[in-house]
Amino acid sequence: MAAKANIDLLPEFTPPLPTKEDLDYVDLVNLDLSKFDDPAGREELKNTLYKAATGYGFLTLSNHGISDDTYLRQMRISNAMMTLSPEKKAPYEVTPEEDARGLYVGYKPAGPLGHKGGFPKQLDHYNILVHDPKSRPHPEIMRPFLEETYEVMHHIRTKILMKLLRLTANILEVPEGVLLSTHNPGGSKTEYIRYMMCEPRSQEESDRYRDIFLSGHTDWGSWTFLFRSQCRFRWVRHQPHSLIVNFGEAMERLTGGLFKATIHRVVQPPVDQRHIRRIGVIYSSALPMRGHWFQ
Numbered sequence: 143m144a145a146k147a148n149i150d151l152l153p154e155f156t157p158p159l160p161t162k163e164d165l166d167y168v169d170l171v172n173l174d175l176s177k178f179d180d181p182a183g184r185e186e187l188k189n190t191l192y193k194a195a196t197g198y199g200f201l202t203l204s205n206h207g208i209s210d211d212t213y214l215r216q217m218r219i220s221n222a223m224m225t226l227s228p229e230k231k232a233p234y235e236v237t238p239e240e241d242a243r244g245l246y247v248g249y250k251p252a253g254p255l256g257h258k259g260g261f262p263k264q265l266d267h268y269n270i271l272v273h274d275p276k277s278r279p280h281p282e283i284m285r286p287f288l289e290e291t292y293e294v295m296h297h298i299r300t301k302i303l304m305k306l307l308r309l310t311a312n313i314l315e316v317p318e319g320v321l322l323s324t325h326n327p328g329g330s331k332t333e334y335i336r337y338m339m340c341e342p343r344s345q346e347e348s349d350r351y352r353d354i355f356l357s358g359h360t361d362w363g364s365w366t367f368l369f370r371s372q373c374r375f376r377w378v379r380h381q382p383h384s385l386i387v388n389f390g391e392a393m394e395r396l397t398g399g400l401f402k403a404t405i406h407r408v409v410q411p412p413v414d415q416r417h418i419r420r421i422g423v424i425y426s427s428a429l430p431m432r433g434h435w436f437q
């Protein structure tokens with residue numbers, strides 16, 4: 143592993159404490175990935191993944207190999223990237239041509255553009271693609287931290303995603319290679335890490351848009367790995383040291399509908415966090431191309 147850049151180059155950032163409110167939390171099941179290499183443990187993980195995929199829509203991962211230090215560094219990088227001034231972000235925004243080609247790269251600001259149901263999207267994000275990531279320039283503040291960010295993406299692909307794919311193959315009773323080949327390195331042009339920010343809204347705005355920051359949808363990739371819980375249709379509890387995972391449309395298609403894509407949305411935070419700017423990091427895994435696999 144390469145030496146890491148000095149994190150103090152970036153503004154300080156401490157993730158907010160979890161809410162103290164008693165919310166309607168969704169039940170989550172946990173996959174302890176340290177059990178993966180033990181045959182009995184693998185069987186247990188297989189059953190748990192099946193339960194999550196067919197009943198819950200969300201699961202948590204523990205012993206995933208992303209240290210608290212790495213988590214905090216990624217959150218700090220996300221905060222630094224997302225709080226740059228609009229002028230500094232502008233040269234790195236996704237272009238209309240890239241957008242039309244389905245390339246999910248660069249900044250995509252919040253704005254009046256409707257998201258699915260027509261609600262404005264109160265969420266800014268910045269994407270870094272796994273494939274050929276050096277082909278597109280990144281803001282200066284990001285450059286010293288690119289290499290470690292690629293390492294995080296590589297870790298998720300090789301140490302987490304591959305395990306989920308092998309468990310899925312075990313559930314479907316097909317050779318593991320069949321599932322692994324769907325996520326061959328370099329195949330996907332749309333697999334990325336995403337830094338995100340939700341700015342607090344005024345009460346008036348929130349009333350107008352029924353507290354919805356990002357309207358209900360399913361992700362179209364295979365899985366989305368969240369470094370931090372977000373607000374969904376039911377609340378997902380903050381899970382210290384864990385990644386939260388939801389299922390995307392690609393897994394629903396790939397499993398013939400056995401796995402269900404998770405419908406979720408982003409809404410107004412609980413009262414004790416309403417004034418806080420929310421910073422997040424997700425990793426979205428994907429199959430090579432929508433058209434190639436799913437005609």
Ligand SMILES: [Fe+2]
Nearest residue numbers: 359360361406
């Ligand atoms: Fe989503």
